[in-house]
Amino acid sequence: MEDILEVRWHGRGGQGAKTAANLLAEAASAAGQYIQAFPEYGPERMGAPVASFNRISSRVIRIRSAVEEPDVVVVLDASLVHSVDITDGLPDDGAIIVNTDKEPHEMREELSLEGRQVFTVDANSIAMDTIGRPIPNTPMLGAVVRATDILDYESFLSIMKQELEKKFGSRPEIVEGNIQAIERAYEEVRSE
Amino acid sequence: MSTATQSERVALTGNEAAATAMRQINPDVVAAYPITPQTEIVQMFSNFVADGDVHTEFVRVESEHSAMSAVIASAASGARSMTATSANGLALMWEMLYIAASYRMPIVMPVVNRALSGPINIHCDHSDSMGARDSGWIQLYSENAQEAYDNIIQAVRIGEHPDVRLPVMVCQDGFIISHAMDNLYVLPDEDVQAFIGEGGGQEHSLLDVDNPATFGPLDLQNWYFEHKRQQVEGMKNAHRVIPEVAREFADVSGRSYDFFEEYRTEDADVVVVVLGSTAGTAKDVVDAMRADGHKVGLVKIRVFRPLPADKLVESLLSRSAVAIMDRSDTFSSAGGPVYHAVRHALYDVDERPPVSNYIYGLGGRDIRPSQIRRVFEETLEVARTGQRSRSISYLGVRE
Numbered sequence: 061m062e063d064i065l066e067v068r069w070h071g072r073g074g075q076g077a078k079t080a081a082n083l084l085a086e087a088a089s090a091a092g093q094y095i096q097a098f099p100e101y102g103p104e105r106m107g108a109p110v111a112s113f114n115r116i117s118s119r120v121i122r123i124r125s126a127v128e129e130p131d132v133v134v135v136l137d138a139s140l141v142h143s144v145d146i147t148d149g150l151p152d153d154g155a156i157i158v159n160t161d162k163e164p165h166e167m168r169e170e171l172s173l174e175g176r177q178v179f180t181v182d183a184n185s186i187a188m189d190t191i192g193r194p195i196p197n198t199p200m201l202g203a204v205v206r207a208t209d210i211l212d213y214e215s216f217l218s219i220m221k222q223e224l225e226k227k228f229g230s231r232p233e234i235v236e237g238n239i240q241a242i243e244r245a246y247e248e249v250r251s252e
Numbered sequence: 253m254s255t256a257t258q259s260e261r262v263a264l265t266g267n268e269a270a271a272t273a274m275r276q277i278n279p280d281v282v283a284a285y286p287i288t289p290q291t292e293i294v295q296m297f298s299n300f301v302a303d304g305d306v307h308t309e310f311v312r313v314e315s316e317h318s319a320m321s322a323v324i325a326s327a328a329s330g331a332r333s334m335t336a337t338s339a340n341g342l343a344l345m346w347e348m349l350y351i352a353a354s355y356r357m358p359i360v361m362p363v364v365n366r367a368l369s370g371p372i373n374i375h376c377d378h379s380d381s382m383g384a385r386d387s388g389w390i391q392l393y394s395e396n397a398q399e400a401y402d403n404i405i406q407a408v409r410i411g412e413h414p415d416v417r418l419p420v421m422v423c424q425d426g427f428i429i430s431h432a433m434d435n436l437y438v439l440p441d442e443d444v445q446a447f448i449g450e451g452g453g454q455e456h457s458l459l460d461v462d463n464p465a466t467f468g469p470l471d472l473q474n475w476y477f478e479h480k481r482q483q484v485e486g487m488k489n490a491h492r493v494i495p496e497v498a499r500e501f502a503d504v505s506g507r508s509y510d511f512f513e514e515y516r517t518e519d520a521d522v523v524v525v526v527l528g529s530t531a532g533t534a535k536d537v538v539d540a541m542r543a544d545g546h547k548v549g550l551v552k553i554r555v556f557r558p559l560p561a562d563k564l565v566e567s568l569l570s571r572s573a574v575a576i577m578d579r580s581d582t583f584s585s586a587g588g589p590v591y592h593a594v595r596h597a598l599y600d601v602d603e604r605p606p607v608s609n610y611i612y613g614l615g616g617r618d619i620r621p622s623q624i625r626r627v628f629e630e631t632l633e634v635a636r637t638g639q640r641s642r643s644i645s646y647l648g649v650r651e
Contacts, residue, residue, distance in 0.1 A: 081433075082433055085263055085433045086263050086433070089261075089262075089263035089435055090263075094435050095263055095433065095434070095435060096432055096433060096434060097263075097432065097433035098427070098428075098431055098432035098433065099431065101374065101375070101427055101431065120435075122396075122532035122533065122535050122536055123532060123533045123536050123621065124396075124425075124428050124429075124432075124529040124530065124532050124533050124619075125533050125618055125619060125620050125621060126618045126620075128620075
């Protein structure tokens, strides 16, 4: 359906692809949007390729089918680029956002991709600098908000802060690190 | 009139919605055993118990058979009792399901629909609860997390009504609903408590020593039949009680429920009947086909037991053709369970429409809008030709 933004997240088990989809949904919901977030359930285990999905719309979402033609693909682990068909179903006007230290044009060549918008951001380095662990999902949320304009950035940040405080209330350094990670990824994501 | 404005709009998965409803119901006893995709419900509920959010006696049993046995016993002693399960867990409860219903125990059980083994599969179809359709339980089916939440709360009142006194299964589609985050409105805790009331207590209780009662005696040729006949009466009374409870729930929540939902059926020549999450996708398809000028509509069954046979006939008799979508098979080689039920209900109508059957989505196989559109298009063709046949198709399968 045209008025629903669909997002597919690719990651490896343990990188937080499911959590990222949930956080994006919670933020969009808190901002008044209608949402779905659901992971693909298979025999998942640490390190194995996994996927999760979002639907976001200004109207009630009734469809319950799988997401087959996502508007946006987010890749949490660049090593998946050669083992998973990450551009499957991505339309010509779709966008792909990859966690990599490469430039967008390098990623485009690596994917042999024509059309579509290609975004890159080094979410691993950002996560190491800000959170101290290579967990790329929260910085990638900042990149997604920048790349898609689905949410107002300032309200997204304040909602994320509230959500993170709910989850990590007793550890303010984790909340602060994640917020910094989102801010940096929002600033540093590049596109072509 | 409505206090719906006090509801809080939240983003929860179907399992979280079910666990929230259970927390707000605050049952006296929950006995449960984990099984995917239901596990999260009782896992979250056990957190509520540990955190003191509920007063529930939580019984960690060694199997689903024991879970059902434990809640039968606690319900018999007058305690409001709940459990939850899926698929093979439900299958392991089988003999106790019948006993719960025949003892007239108003147990409420969320069932997160999952394909029965084998081959082993953790994903959604309705083979588990449809297999239990003749066990004497009331069955409510939910399209989304909101309906799962609302149905669980209403189930308490339906099951405990003195004229019904039957256990209630509240079904939601495994993973598609149970593990998908969705928007819903959650009532204030005190509104749920006020709606369900004290209840729980049995007219006859094991612990009522002044009025001793026997549960589970031998009941041979002399009285067994009468007790089963009374059980039917409880189910018949549910036809009256379910709408009464729905009306009261609408006053509290602002959300309306009936035996089934009719979506754009007013002038529809062709109607598709479905239950569960697929109804949501099918509504989008109805809108798209209406935009193309096709007179199509949808009936989404919420209450499958008791079967609202007369009301379904009323809704369907004037159609040119009807298709029934089943997410399980009976292996009768004569169609799925919803098809059998609806087609049978239409038998007494002289001008009954042709009714065809589509079995889909077994083991979680995705059901796409294009496939549902095909169901409508083929049924429109049946309407045009008036062709009658026992047409049973398998949708989205390699064959």
